[in-house]
């Protein structure tokens with residue numbers, strides 16, 4: 001496990017894969033980056049929502065919440081991410097943190113990537 005700069009980042013990394021706000025590690029070749037990620041629904045809720053709204057939009061009680069003024073289905077973002085260069089809590093440079101613990105970061109990135117595919 002990567003040694004985080006502060007308890008805040010440590011907790012946010014542990015929240016990866018859950019609904020709410022978390023921080024995820026992402027690696028693309030030599031590029032290592034942390035992202036602040038928001039997931040309004042659990043993965044199970046998002047899967048069920050996708051099936052319900054596509055197959056039975058008129059039977060879904062929550063349907064009206066996700067329609068625009070003309071009654072058309074509006075997209076629901078189930079995953080939002082923004083790259084972060086510094087820890088939002090303590091200000092530590094996260095690129096340097098990732099570089100100083102490459103092996104641990106890469107293991108975390110693999111674990112976080114697996115969570116996205118579930």
Ligand SMILES: [Zn+2]
Pocket residue numbers: 004005006007008009087088089090091092
């Ligand atoms: Zn921090």
